[in-house]
Amino acid sequence: MERNLQNGERLRPVDLARGHGLSTQAVRNYEEAGILPAAGRTPHGYRTYTSLHAGALRAFLALVPGHGHRTATSIMRAVNQGAGDEALRLIDESHAQLLDDRRTLQAVERALRGLEPTATSEPDAVSGPNAVSGPAGRFIGPLAGELGIRPATLRKWERAGLVRPRRDPRTGYRVYDEADMRDARLAHQLRRGGYLLEQIAPLIAQVRAAGGAEPLEATLRDWHGRLSARGRAMLTGAAELEAYLRERGGDAIHPDRA
Structure with a gap:
């Protein structure tokens, strides 16, 4: 002392x-x-x-x-x-950074609350990866546009195991189903919150295993605690x-x- x-x-x-x-x-x-x-x-x-x-x-x-x-x-x-x-x-x-981090956390929580299935339409007349949707899913271009990221980022997330799109058997294009779109939204929000890809991957795996976002509740509580302590x-x-x-x-x- x-x-x-x-x-x-x-x-x-x-x-x-x-x-x-x-x-x-x-x-x-x-x-x-x-x-x-x-x-x-x-x-x-x-x-x-x-x-x-x-x-x-x-x-x-x-x-x-x-x-x-x-x-x-x-x-x-x-x-x-x-x-x-x-x-x-x-x-x-x-x-200002702390305030931005709080807003990001709120965005993550909103994303979790809003993880409702996204309506998909019948295959669009437009062909190619920028078509709005494929059979029971969405192509890479529209999903990247919705998230405000580049398609290359989604491909990087795929290599890291964060999303697992299937391939359209006719065209070979990636098709993201409801679970993939949920995982992409979560990955996007967690990246904004400062989480690394290797930290996000096990969280996404837990969400998949549980069939929902409940496993992230402990992470969000910890995030709240860290921001309050800061x-x-x-x-x-x-x-x-x-x-x-x-x-x-x-x-x-x-x-x-x-």
């Missing part, structure tokens, strides 16, 4: 490191990366830190869970360089960053001035 520092009290690197469960090398690395302000030096050249450095370290470590290591580093570097507007822009981007972590990080900004002084949030 970090001890309370009196104004002007000096810390050795090991003191600052131990207070946060870090190595002294990590503290030096953070300083070199601009996460911490430059350390003072003793007459013999040894680094010394103060409550300001301790505040910077607390702010950085609090920012990481919500924003990620790279963005947290960029935020702290911007603050320490006096580029406060840039720090705020980075924070805004993280919040949002709360952002609040914690904002509080620590504000405390650090106050310690730096009132002009810390403004860009450098001549």
